Amino acid sequence: MVGHHIMKHDQIIRAKRGAALMEFVMCLPVLLVITLGTLETCRMIYLRQSLKLAAYECARLAIVPGVDSQMVQDQCDVFLLGRGIRGYTFTCTPADPRDAIYGELVTTNVSMKAESNAIVGAWFYRGKTLSESVSIMAEY
Template structure:
């Protein structure tokens, strides 16, 4: 097919000149909201996984002979602080670990409102609670 040079030249602008701006005005807020939601849920998932890991490590520290509940609580608190979570509540059951203690339970509760990257839009008034129970090791 042979075309003339005239048809290859720039054509006159059409009436769709502002269509891109209008489409962007509709799509951009939705795109930004989805990106912020992804970041917020990623942070929530990181807090949840770290809380599970901290509960396990604290329980693991508490089940060995000679361990104390204070040492386990410090272990869990330090792990939560490592990702910037400052207001988690760590509870060790029983509060005093003796040679007769059979199991140790570590509960960690974290409020998400103060620990997310942005103002909590999607996870308002939500908290994460994780528990780990391990049998004590006696040699």
């Protein structure tokens, strides 16, 4: 009788382990999607903030007397490539900041396709473009 009781106890333990394994297997895809979605969302927030900072730094540089468009482009490249961001485009209005007259707005714009910098892949942000711009008044 004692052997029969031990056998039943072992079967119960195996059944509980099997049930726990099945629950884990069923929940794992949901947990992975939530985790990857969170990572991807955080990455997009980081990218958007990086674009805004790059646009701001470039606009600040563009209003400095004597700074040309290549210097502003170089500033953007250094800033964004230093953050591991690729596939972006940069524009400055006016095209040559030296052409800005006193009181005119100098606008810098940085944009990129979200999928070119995604962690997981492009399925969350397929076809989306992130873009940030900053305008600063020329004071010289």
